[in-house]
Amino acid sequence: MVTTPVTDLPERLVRPNVPRTVKDSRGYTVFRWLNAAALVVIMFVTLYPFVNLVAQAFSSEAYINSGQVNLVPRGFNLTTFQVVMEDRLFWRNYQNTVVYTVVATAISMVLTTSFAYAISKRALKGRNVFIGIAVFTMFFNGGLVPNYVLINGLNMTNTIWAIVLPNAISVFNLLVMKSFFENFPEELEEAASIDGLSTFGVFFKIVLPLSKAVIATMVLFYAVSFWNSWFSAFLYLDDRDLYPVTVYLRNLLAAATSADSIQGGGGGDLTQIASNVQAVTMVLTVLPIIALYPFLQKYFVSGVMLGSVKQ
Numbered sequence: 001m002v003t004t005p006v007t008d009l010p011e012r013l014v015r016p017n018v019p020r021t022v023k024d025s026r027g028y029t030v031f032r033w034l035n036a037a038a039l040v041v042i043m044f045v046t047l048y049p050f051v052n053l054v055a056q057a058f059s060s061e062a063y064i065n066s067g068q069v070n071l072v073p074r075g076f077n078l079t080t081f082q083v084v085m086e087d088r089l090f091w092r093n094y095q096n097t098v099v100y101t102v103v104a105t106a107i108s109m110v111l112t113t114s115f116a117y118a119i120s121k122r123a124l125k126g127r128n129v130f131i132g133i134a135v136f137t138m139f140f141n142g143g144l145v146p147n148y149v150l151i152n153g154l155n156m157t158n159t160i161w162a163i164v165l166p167n168a169i170s171v172f173n174l175l176v177m178k179s180f181f182e183n184f185p186e187e188l189e190e191a192a193s194i195d196g197l198s199t200f201g202v203f204f205k206i207v208l209p210l211s212k213a214v215i216a217t218m219v220l221f222y223a224v225s226f227w228n229s230w231f232s233a234f235l236y237l238d239d240r241d242l243y244p245v246t247v248y249l250r251n252l253l254a255a256a257t258s259a260d261s262i263q264g265g266g267g268g269d270l271t272q273i274a275s276n277v278q279a280v281t282m283v284l285t286v287l288p289i290i291a292l293y294p295f296l297q298k299y300f301v302s303g304v305m306l307g308s309v310k311q
Contacts, residue, residue, distance in 0.1 A: 056279035057081075064276055080280045089240060090248055097227060097244040104164035104226045105219060111169050112218060116177035117203060120184075131178075138171045144235075151236055162236035163229075163244075170225070173218050180214045181207070220296055224289060249281040 024032075051071050056064055060075030068074050084090050119130050142150070147166065156162040184207060192202045208215070230246035237243060243251075 053279045053282050056276050057283045059276060061276070080276055084252070084280065084284070090245070092241055093243045093245040093248040096242060097246065100160060100163050100233075100244055101223055101226045103160065104168070105222045107164055108168050108170070108173075108222045108226075109215070109219060112174050112177060112222075113208070113215070114203075115169065116174050117181050117207065120178045120181035134169075134171050134174055148235060157236050158239055158242060160242075163232050164226075166232065167225075167229070170222065173221055177214055177218060180211065184210070216296075227289065228285070246285060249285060253277050253281050 048071075052069070055071055055073045056069050057080070058073035058076055058078070059069045060077045063069050063074035115130075115134075118124060119127055119134075121127070124130075141147070151157055151162050151166065156165070188206055188210075189202050192206045197205060228246065230244065230250055233242075233244050233247045234250070237247070240248075
């Protein structure tokens with residue numbers, strides 16, 4: 001019997017579990033470097049406006065007007081922040097923003113989730129009609145004046161309902177959740193139905209607990225939208241104590257633009273505000289979202305792809 005020495009056997013037979021190292025081609029290597037460089041440039045272009053705003057918010061009037069503020073504050077001052085923070089109305093409006101965001105997000109999630117789950121069922125009679133009505137509102141609406149007449153006719157002006165109800169359902173979010181529910185395993189729902197659960201039982205005990213990713217994403221989308229919203233409040237609210245903080249800061253900016261004409265004593269603070277109020281306004285408005293984003297980033301990223309892949 002003739003035996004073959006181990007050293008003469010092919011390497012793939014001697015070490016079958018050792019992965020081979022695949023060397024990147026020159027073209028792929030160049031692509032990776034160019035891609036990395038492009039991403040660095042995009043990151044810088046994206047972050048530069050925010051960093052510049054923060055620098056202007058903490059800079060003095062003279063340096064801002066002369067165009068010397070770039071990425072680092074010049075002539076550090078807190079005058080504008082001090083003026084805003086000492087205003088009772090600011091904190092009242094900030095509280096309103098929190099209340100409006102929480103209530104509006106809760107209402108929107110209840111309506112959007114239930115509507116999306118219903119129209120995701122192909123056996124639903126009139127399903128295409130309901131979907132068509134929802135999509136129709138993405139392209140057509142009653143207009144500004146009819147909407148105001150409607151809200152006023154329902155006696156919702158100067159109430160929280162004028163803020164939280166008209167925009168309760170975002171059709172984009174609705175379609176994303178609908179697509180997600182369409183890809184939900186029907187076997188789980190059928191098994192739960194066989195075990196005696198009703199439609200509501202299946203929805204609350206089976207579907208919702210397994211849909212935490214899409215629910216968290218939609219909560220974030222709605223919360224950010226309501227937090228940054230100001231036009232509805234500007235249109236339907238007349239009482240300053242009911243304004244959200246975005247309207248407060250908008251009015252502060254509008255008032256400060258005329259402060260440049262103020263000369264002499266008593267106008268120093270107003271002139272200071274006029275120079276960097278825009279930066280302070282944006283910083284105060286986005287501060288809570290910026291603080292939360294690092295903890296919730298994964299939901300924003302995953303939310304882009306939710307429901308986009310069909311099984």
